Amino acid sequence: MSFKDLQLNRPILRAIAEKGYDNPTLVQEKTIPLVLNGKDVIVSAQTGTGKTAAFALPILQLLYDKQEGPKKGKKIKALIVSPTRELAIQIAENFEAYATHTKLESAVIFGGAAIEPQKELLRNGIDILIATPGRLLDLHKQDEINLDYVQTLVLDEADLMLDMGFIDDVKKIERLCPKTKQTLLFSATIPYKVEQLASTILTEPQRIEVAQNSSTSKNVNQLLYFTPKKDKIELALHLLRNTIKGNIIIFRRTKYGVDKLEKTLLKNGYLADSIHGDKSQTARQDALKRFKKKEINILIATDVAARGIDIDHLDAVFNFDLPNVPETYVHRIGRTARAGQSGMAYSLCSADEKSYLIDIQKLIHLQLDVMDDHPYPLDPKAKPIIHKSAKSGSKHKKGRKSEASKKKKKRWY
Structure with missing residues (x-):
């Protein structure tokens, strides 16, 4: 299958070709048509399988027809929530590359960086926002972000997001978006807590699993x-x-x-x-x-x-x-x-x-x-070292014990 078979338009196909991609990966092949059809999806796939393009390309395609309009009047129509700054920046770079022949604007916001330049980006008007949960909610609290027009919400690396304690933030962000939005959940693994989250925020989701969660590359x-x-x-x-x-x-x-x-x-x-x-x-x-x-x-x-x-x-x-x-x-x-x-x-x-x-x-x-052939082998009988205090017993002086106490006799009081 080629990218053309996925019903992507010419400007996007041109950007993909310039990135040097010939054919879609399995996760892209399965996900892109469902996203274009407006379905909610849960995608389980490891990093390195082409997940970002699996949601970025169809989002750009869906927004392409609605891209005309003054830049100042642009509303956030797609929101991608990512657990870490590095990942958010990387997703933003991909969106920029894929949207190079369109007029669609994207921006990335994250904590640990100056907030004023990020506010400026938002005030200029954007179509696509990539954000980490904490900074997103901070800026929303300050009335710098309006999520009323979001058509597609993407939760990327959902398992990591929950491991990092973002569950309440994610639920809050989801509630700030319109009820009619499309939700895409991507996760390397689908543990119980991700299942629970999905069941509360997705509507009749289509499931896509690319390779078993436990698989390691044969290469x-x-x-x-x-x-x-x-x-x-x-x-x-x-x-x-x-x-x-x-x-x-x-x-x-x-x-x-x-x-x-x-x-x-x-x-x-x-x-x-x-x-x-x-x-x-x-x-x-x-x-x-x-x-x-x-x-x-x-x-x-x-x-x-x-x-x-x-x-x-x-x-x-x-x-x-x-x-x-x-x-x-x-x-x-x-x-x-x-x-x-x-x-x-x-x-x-x-x-x-x-x-x-x-x-x-x-x-x-x-x-x-x-590999046994090295200068620092472990004794095969070695057991885990449990560090114990050198002193035994309590550091407090013991009180006097009566003979009754020593014999563990029951007392009347």
């Missing part, structure tokens, strides 16, 4: 290294020197862990930068730009900061820490081996992470290849 070679927690940094340096090459994303569970590893790599002469939630928006964007321009070849990230970020030609994903949510492993390694390319996934596992590993292998129905 990713997944290797596992057992090692003591204290030796992880040394093993990481050993692998970077001898084994792992090219453009790499290294995942850690915590912001502190990201910062610590970045300092170590920089000290050892590696070209690295990092992204996590405590970094300013500018710093995060700069790190991403440097990575995309190949000024650095290692990007260290937490899962939330990296979710949905599109990076072409990623050679390897390195799980310095195994994730405690097995689906997160699938998201992480799905960043390499995109569009038919091959890629590598390296994972370090310490004794206290063995339970995470069991859950991951259950989910992906695959036993990871264990």
